[in-house]
Amino acid sequence: MxxxxxxxNTGDDTLFSSQKQIDKLKLAVRDMQYLLSRxxxxxxxxxxVGNHYRLKIRQIQALRGASASENQIQNRKSKELRISDLxxxxxxxxxxxxxxxxxxxxSEAYIFEGTDGCFRDLSGVxxxxxxxxxxxxxxxLVATFFKKSKAENLIWIFDKPISNSGRIKQIILDFAKENHLNWNVELEFSPDKFLAENAEIIVSSDAWILDNCRNWFNLVGYLINEEKLSVNLVKMF
Known part of the structure; x- marks a missing residue:
């Protein structure tokens, strides 16, 4: 390990911790929603919007993740499930x-709550x-959620082209076996498309998936509340 x-990142505290920066980001998200809705x-x-508010690159990244049109927000909310539905x-x-x-x-990185109620970060693969x-x-934490949900089974979908996806698949399968969890792990070349087209219930905060899926569950929102997780949270609206 x-x-x-x-x-x-170095500099994130400067960009996301002060009330002045958060207020600016909230105004930017409001303007983004206005434009996207049109x-x-x-x-x-x-x-x-980034130029108008003189936002830095990572602030614009957070802005994009947190923003959606009025129709997108309505659509996503209409498909969001409760824990009892699982x-x-x-x-x-x-x-x-x-x-x-x-x-x-x-890791105590900044987590951003968007206008759709989803939580997103600035890391990537x-x-x-x-x-x-x-x-x-x-x-x-996923195992804790799975047990409480009383779901029948859980299928992890990873991007096959990503290096080490096979390794994380094995780590999760070993963990599931040790803990007697009804889990499976699949590697897909186009996981977003696969999830949107094949899954009745998905867990994701990916905007495109949420727009195109049938139903979804806000796992991170659930875990934050249910497990009382300590979060470096920036509410963007």
Whole structure:
């Protein structure tokens, strides 16, 4: 195990901890929602709003993650399930999306609550997934949720092209076997498309998946409340 975290970047405290910066980001999110609701493109909108408020690159990244149009927000909310809806069902989990978000949260990186009620981080996988100190605890949190949900089974979906996806698959399968969990892990070339088209219930905070899926569950929101997780949270609206 390498001594590494999924933590925040140098400079993130300056960008996200002061009330002045948070107030500015909230105004930016409001402006983004106005533009997106009128069918302006996301990239052009975030550049326009970013320039107006003199946002830094990571602030614009957070802005994009937190923003959605009024229709998107309504659509996503209409498909959001409660924990009681999961009983006896199969859950498909967007592997890297959920795992990296939980690792970031446990590393005390900044987590952003968007207008759709979803939580997102600023970490990403760029071709390779590297296990961190918080990986084990993140998997344990998913197990805690799974037991409480009384779901029938849970299927983790990972990006096959990402290096080390096979390794994390084996780690999760070993954990499931040791803890007698009805889990499976699948590697897909296009996980977003696979989840949107094949899964009745998904766990993800990926905007495109939420727009195109049938039903979804806000796992990180649930865990924050249910497990009383300590979160470096920035509420963006």
């Amino acid at each position: 390498n001594n590494r975290n999924r933590g925040k 069918n302006y493109a996301e990239k052009a909108s975030s550049e326009l 009983k006896g069902n199969t859950i498909y989990l967007d592997g890297f999306n959920v795992l990296i978000l939980l690792e970031s949260l446990l 760029y071709g390779t997934y590297k296990r961190v100190n918080q990986t084990q605890k993140s998997i344990e």
